Amino acid sequence: MDDEDYRELKAKLRSKRDSLHRRIHKVRRGLRHDAPSPDEDLDDQPLEIPNDEVLNQLEPSTRQELADTLAALERMEEGTYGQCVECGGAISVSRLKARPQALRCIQCAEQAEL
Numbered sequence: 001m002d003d004e005d006y007r008e009l010k011a012k013l014r015s016k017r018d019s020l021h022r023r024i025h026k027v028r029r030g031l032r033h034d035a036p037s038p039d040e041d042l043d044d045q046p047l048e049i050p051n052d053e054v055l056n057q058l059e060p061s062t063r064q065e066l067a068d069t070l071a072a073l074e075r076m077e078e079g080t081y082g083q084c085v086e087c088g089g090a091i092s093v094s095r096l097k098a099r100p101q102a103l104r105c106i107q108c109a110e111q112a113e114l
C-alpha cells in the first residue's frame with residue numbers, strides 16, 4: 001500500500017467513525033431525559049465508547065462496524081493496519097478500499113463465515 005492509499009483509507013475510516021459517532025450521540029440523546037444544550041457541537045467531542053444501553057439500541061451490524069472501524073484506526077496508530085488479524089498476511093488494497101475497516105484478509109474472512 002502506498003502513502004496515497006493509506007491517506008485515502010485513513011480519511012474513509014475517520015469519516016465512517018464520525019458518522020457512527022453522530023448516530024451514537026443521537027441514540028444517547030434520545031435515551032436522555034434532559035434536553036441537550038442547544039450549542040452542543042458533536043464534532044468537537046471525542047468519541048466515547050458507548051455504554052451497553054446505547055449499544056443495545058444499535059443494529060448488530062452497526063455495532064460490529066463501529067468496533068471494526070475503531071480497531072482499524074487503532075491499528076493505523078500501531079502501524080499494523082492492512083495486516084490480517086488471523087494469519088498476519090497482507091489484506092489487499094482493493095479489499096481495504098471497498099471495506100476500510102476490514103481486519104481479515106479475504107481468505108480468513110471467508111473461512112470465518114463458513
Ligand SMILES: [Zn+2]
Pocket residue numbers: 084085086087088089104105106107108109
Ligand atoms: Zn488472513
